Amino acid sequence: MFAVYLVITLLASAIIGLAAVANLVGHDYPKRQADSMGVPRSWMLPLGLLLGAGSLGLLAGFALPVLGTLAAAGLVLYFIGAFAVHLRARDHHFGPWAAFSSLAVAALAVNLAYHGPW
Incomplete structure (x- = not known):
């Protein structure tokens, strides 16, 4: 179980961390979105x-x-908010959102399965 926890947590942290960097450096894709x-x-x-x-919090875990x-729960809430923004804008292109939110979920x-609720 530890291997699954390790791989998913590292993958989620890396991908979400890259999204954070894209936002922080002002990359064109987040601006267009x-x-x-x-x-x-x-x-x-x-x-x-x-x-x-959230990315660093996953690693701190x-x-x-x-x-x-x-951190994982916060990221899930973040992506629920992103889903609401997509719906509000009547944008039904959920591919990137689905990928990121699936990583957070x-x-x-795996965090809850490995460590328990608290």
Whole structure:
């Protein structure tokens, strides 16, 4: 079970961390997505920081399991909010959202399965 927990947590942390970096450095893709969803570009930094905190929190969960659980739960909530923004903008292209949210849900699931609820 540890191998599954390790691989999924590292994968989720890496992919979500890359998304955080894309937001923080001002890459064109997150800017275009924000524009098409009606999200102000001034939110890109705070959203990138949230993604970065979640990514680092997943890694911190190796030392303090409760941090990993909270980070994974926070990322799931983040992507539920992203889904709501997609629906509000009447955007039905859920491919990237599904990939990122699936990683967050998988990280939460393996974290809970390996460590227990608390």
